[in-house]
Amino acid sequence: NAGVTQTPKFQVLKTGQSMTLQCAQDMNHNSMYWYRQDPGMGLRLIYYSASEGTTDKGEVPNGYNVSRLNKREFSLRLESAAPSQTSVYFCASTMGGWNTEAFFGQGTRLTVV
Amino acid sequence: TQLLEQSPQFLSIQEGENLTVYCNSSSVFSSLQWYRQEPGEGPVLLVTVVTGGEVKKLKRLTFQFGDARKDSSLHITAAQPGDTGLYLCAGSLGYHTGGFKTIFGAGTRLFVKA
Numbered sequence: 001n002a003g004v005t006q007t008p009k010f011q012v013l014k015t016g017q018s019m020t021l022q023c024a025q026d027m028n029h030n031s032m033y034w035y036r037q038d039p040g041m042g043l044r045l046i047y048y049s050a051s052e053g054t055t056d057k058g059e060v061p062n063g064y065n066v067s068r069l070n071k072r073e074f075s076l077r078l079e080s081a082a083p084s085q086t087s088v089y090f091c092a093s094t095m096g097g098w099n100t101e102a103f104f105g106q107g108t109r110l111t112v113v
Numbered sequence: 114t115q116l117l118e119q120s121p122q123f124l125s126i127q128e129g130e131n132l133t134v135y136c137n138s139s140s141v142f143s144s145l146q147w148y149r150q151e152p153g154e155g156p157v158l159l160v161t162v163v164t165g166g167e168v169k170k171l172k173r174l175t176f177q178f179g180d181a182r183k184d185s186s187l188h189i190t191a192a193q194p195g196d197t198g199l200y201l202c203a204g205s206l207g208y209h210t211g212g213f214k215t216i217f218g219a220g221t222r223l224f225v226k227a
Contacts (some may be wrong), residue, residue, distance in 0.1 A: 004155070035217075040122075042201065042219035043156075091156050100205040100215050101146060104155030 002026050006091050006105035013081040013112045021076040021108050023091030029103070030076035031094030034066060035059075037107075043090065049074055050096060052073040081112045119206050119218035126192055127226050134187045134221045136202035143205045143213060146183050147176055150199040150220070192225045199223075 005027045014021055025032065030051045045058030049068040063085060065077045073086040074093075078085060088109050092102040117138045126132055144163045144189070148156035160169050162178035162185060169176045173196075175188040189196055199220045205213045 028116065040219055042117075043203075045215075052192040092155070098143070099211050100144060100203075101158055101161055102148075102156075102203070102215070103158070106153070106155050
């Protein structure tokens with residue numbers, strides 16, 4: 001019962017470097033999401049994919065890009081990392097439509113120096 | 114801007130005490146979820162409430178959805194150290210174009226001392 005799997009778990013980047021965070025779910029969910037979590041600010045939506053083949057911006061999309069590779073996989077790319085992107089990143093999935101019950105991965109703790 | 118405010122932000126209590134956490138908004142939600150998050154882990158769903166005035170119980174946890182579906186509370190009876198964690202509420206709003214948007218509160222960090 002893997003659920004939502006994220007890699008890597010930890011990452012340190014230098015300012016200006018790029019990287020891709022990977023996410024896969026095995027629950028046949030339609031919708032997938034990327035959030036960032038910062039102290040005192042809760043979870044903020046970066047991008048989401050309501051269904052395979054579609055992606056949309058969330059609340060804080062600047063500096064990020066996403067790819068919904070197939071129904072299972074949704075990746076998040078930082079093209080040129082900045083210290084402001086230091087955060088914990090969570091991938092989540094839901095069945096979609098009216099069902100918004102989310103299943104989360106374990107998170108990626110990213111530090112940009 | 115749609116906001117979901119949680120209170121208190123932090124709570125430290127002794128084992129055996131009761132507590133209530135609140136989640137408030139000016140928006141009307143289609144549904145509301147409560148999650149618990151432990152250090153180094155992602156949030157885990159506890160419950161979903163859908164109907165105004167709905168009450169759901171999960172062992173020592175009681176969840177209530179406000180009559181107007183704008184607020185919710187989580188009450189824990191006889192708290193235990195295993196209840197320690199970050200409690201997040203999340204409200205779902207319908208888009209005018211269809212589909213749903215979920216917003217999260219900042220969370221209540223609970224610490225239960227043995």
